[in-house]
Amino acid sequence: MSTIKDVAQEAGVSVATVSRVINQNGYVNEDTRKKVENAIIKLNYQPNSIARSLYKKESKTIGIIVPDITNPFFPELVRGVEDYLIRNGFTTILCNSDEDADKERLYLEVMKQKYVDGLIIVSNTINEQLVQQFDRPIVALDRSIHKNIPTFAIDNREGGRRATQHLLDIGCQKVAHIKGPDQIENSEARYKGYLDVINNNELVVSGHYDLKKTAQATIELLQHHPEIDGVFAGNDIMALGVAKAADYLNIKVPNELAIIGFDGINLSEMTSPELSTISQPIYEMSTEAARALISLIEGKVIEKIDYEFPFTLIQRQSTKR
Amino acid sequence: MSTIKDVAQEAGVSVATVSRVINQNGYVNEDTRKKVENAIIKLNYQPNSIARSLYKKESKTIGIIVPDITNPFFPELVRGVEDYLIRNGFTTILCNSDEDADKERLYLEVMKQKYVDGLIIVSNTINEQLVQQFDRPIVALDRSIHKNIPTFAIDNREGGRRATQHLLDIGCQKVAHIKGPDQIENSEARYKGYLDVINNNELVVSGHYDLKKTAQATIELLQHHPEIDGVFAGNDIMALGVAKAADYLNIKVPNELAIIGFDGINLSEMTSPELSTISQPIYEMSTEAARALISLIEGKVIEKIDYEFPFTLIQRQSTKR
DNA sequence: GTGAAAGCGCTAACAT
DNA sequence: ATGTTAGCGCTTTCAC
Numbered sequence: 057m058s059t060i061k062d063v064a065q066e067a068g069v070s071v072a073t074v075s076r077v078i079n080q081n082g083y084v085n086e087d088t089r090k091k092v093e094n095a096i097i098k099l100n101y102q103p104n105s106i107a108r109s110l111y112k113k114e115s116k117t118i119g120i121i122v123p124d125i126t127n128p129f130f131p132e133l134v135r136g137v138e139d140y141l142i143r144n145g146f147t148t149i150l151c152n153s154d155e156d157a158d159k160e161r162l163y164l165e166v167m168k169q170k171y172v173d174g175l176i177i178v179s180n181t182i183n184e185q186l187v188q189q190f191d192r193p194i195v196a197l198d199r200s201i202h203k204n205i206p207t208f209a210i211d212n213r214e215g216g217r218r219a220t221q222h223l224l225d226i227g228c229q230k231v232a233h234i235k236g237p238d239q240i241e242n243s244e245a246r247y248k249g250y251l252d253v254i255n256n257n258e259l260v261v262s263g264h265y266d267l268k269k270t271a272q273a274t275i276e277l278l279q280h281h282p283e284i285d286g287v288f289a290g291n292d293i294m295a296l297g298v299a300k301a302a303d304y305l306n307i308k309v310p311n312e313l314a315i316i317g318f319d320g321i322n323l324s325e326m327t328s329p330e331l332s333t334i335s336q337p338i339y340e341m342s343t344e345a346a347r348a349l350i351s352l353i354e355g356k357v358i359e360k361i362d363y364e365f366p367f368t369l370i371q372r373q374s375t376k377r
Numbered sequence: 378m379s380t381i382k383d384v385a386q387e388a389g390v391s392v393a394t395v396s397r398v399i400n401q402n403g404y405v406n407e408d409t410r411k412k413v414e415n416a417i418i419k420l421n422y423q424p425n426s427i428a429r430s431l432y433k434k435e436s437k438t439i440g441i442i443v444p445d446i447t448n449p450f451f452p453e454l455v456r457g458v459e460d461y462l463i464r465n466g467f468t469t470i471l472c473n474s475d476e477d478a479d480k481e482r483l484y485l486e487v488m489k490q491k492y493v494d495g496l497i498i499v500s501n502t503i504n505e506q507l508v509q510q511f512d513r514p515i516v517a518l519d520r521s522i523h524k525n526i527p528t529f530a531i532d533n534r535e536g537g538r539r540a541t542q543h544l545l546d547i548g549c550q551k552v553a554h555i556k557g558p559d560q561i562e563n564s565e566a567r568y569k570g571y572l573d574v575i576n577n578n579e580l581v582v583s584g585h586y587d588l589k590k591t592a593q594a595t596i597e598l599l600q601h602h603p604e605i606d607g608v609f610a611g612n613d614i615m616a617l618g619v620a621k622a623a624d625y626l627n628i629k630v631p632n633e634l635a636i637i638g639f640d641g642i643n644l645s646e647m648t649s650p651e652l653s654t655i656s657q658p659i660y661e662m663s664t665e666a667a668r669a670l671i672s673l674i675e676g677k678v679i680e681k682i683d684y685e686f687p688f689t690l691i692q693r694q695s696t697k698r
Numbered sequence: 699g700t701g702a703a704a705g706c707g708c709t710a711a712c713a714t
Numbered sequence: 715a716t717g718t719t720a721g722c723g724c725t726t727t728c729a730c
Binding site for chain 1: 706707708709710
């Protein structure tokens with residue numbers, strides 16, 4: 057690959073001039089500009105962004121850390137981020153942390169060495185201290201990780217309330233909640249939302265954000281409590297698990313059992329029956345997070361630390377009766 | 378952040394020595410090594426990999442180009458790649474091409490400028506010439522892109538045969554095929570596999586790898602051809618579309634209509650009914666592709682150009698009768 | 699065994 | 715308006 061030096065030589069000018077035309081700054085005569093541009097084309101020159109990064113101490117690269125891209129919620133998030141970033145000249149490094157603090161530490165270290173300009177993190181296990189030490193901008197997506205770090209999420213508790221209320225509204229008498237993992241901020245919040253509405257009539261079991269475990273737990277739950285006629289699942293995948301349990305027990309959805317999920321991933325409308333859900337503006341949340349991160353990278357101050365997005369209740373077959 | 382110079386100063390040695398310690402090459406006295414290591418710890422020094430890349434002309438970064446991470450097949454692929462790479466000291470840049478040749482060209486250009494050490498590509502739209510010009514190793518995943526580029530995939534035609542034969546084996550009399558997009562190598566191959574088995578009794582409709590379109594097309598198909606009792610869908614998502622169509626028309630799966638998909642994405646066992654499918658070893662394919670890419674980057678020669686992986690037929694509820 | 703110094707490709711003073 | 719040059723942080727010859 058040819059370098060700026062080659063171009064300079066070819067055009068009969070100095071490297072500084074070439075640099076000027078590339079970066080469109082400083083004065084350069086129309087004629088010399090032409091000469092340089094021709095040389096660039098002739099040599100098929102492309103600036104070496106590593107060299108540029110070394111000097112400018114910026115890499116036009118950001119890292120995104122998610123628990124596991126294989127979990128259907130995250131591709132939609134990552135896609136929003138990547139879309140926004142590439143349009144703005146940034147490139148996206150993908151990291152799967154498996155919610156493992158060691159892996160997160162490793163990624164943080166690597167990202168630092170590679171001079172990423174900023175980080176977008178989805179995590180609840182991440183070491184706050186490490187995050188604090190990271191001397192470049194960070195934003196948190198979907199879940200907060202530190203009170204000083206801008207966070208882009210919905211009000212999960214309110215979402216939990218809304219989901220539960222919906223089940224009541226359609227006439228459910230006994231609404232159970234299949235809760236996501238303990239200690240995950242979001243699943244706790246959704247759970248609280250459920251409690252807010254259900255008072256003293258609660259019936260909760262844990263499903264760990266996992267389809268099979270949820271199906272298993274739900275089967276037992278429904279066997280012990282045949283009076284349950286509505287389930288609010290901690291997320292859409294879990295709601296699918298509940299639907300499977302119902303199918304297994306030959307319980308009709310939605311008439312004998314209404315089900316509502318949470319997140320609004322694409323998957324929720326692919327299944328039969330289609331799932332009612334609390335739909336997050338996933339794409340918008342992620343592009344906004346990316347936009348804010350870039351602002352921070354550019355040294356701008358951003359308006360707030362807490363970006364709360366509106367969610368919507370989507371009623372589909374699983375609660376339509 | 379402290380530099381190698383700071384460490385050298387702190388340890389009272391030259392930068393060359395520090396470099397030797399970091400890279401564990403060249404001779405260095407046990408005592409000086411200790412001094413240097415202490416200085417590194419004291420200053421919390423981390424080598425700047427940008428500077429290293431500039432000199433070594435390698436970035437320990439690779440790019441992966443997929444059509445759309447939001448399509449459930451790709452996260453599993455990307456995860457396999459990322460897992461293998463991070464374990465081997467590489468970092469992964471994610472690119473969503475949307476099967477758009479212009480976007481692909483853009484990504485190729487950016488990757489080149491960023492000195493990525495290699496590329497993993499899933500595409501059928503990519504410009505072969507551009508790929509040829511890319512002067513670093515490339516491997517193709519899931520679909521071939523050029524005869525000189527190592528390809529990691531299964532035998533899709535044979536898979537198509539197997540799927541179709543399976544429907545016949547369980548007693549289907551009239552098997553239709555919902556075909557993936559034209560001009561996509563894989564969907565054509567699967568289609569051919571179907572034809573191989575079905576001779577002259579074919580019934581094919583195009584579904585574009587899209588759930589809703591597939592559901593719509595299937596509804597029409599089934600209305601015109603109520604004799605159809607088995608469907609081989611071009612992939613798992615399309616199979617879901619077929620299942621929805623059946624649900625809509627109140628046709629019982631699998632007894633009145635058996636359905637088989639293709640790919641074996643996680644999703645295929647999340648639904649009710651669970652989908653039979655031709656399961657690709659997605660994770661293994663992708664880690665092998667990553668492994669081969671690294672070999673190429675290291676200048677090794679790899680054994681072959683065509684890596685064909687075995688698939689397996691997974692029979693689940695949708696064809697169990 | 700260790701250090702001095704050149705150079706990777708680029709940008710940005712500073713000259714002219 | 716253009717050129718010269720130092721320097722970004724690192725690795726690696728080449729001396730000693």
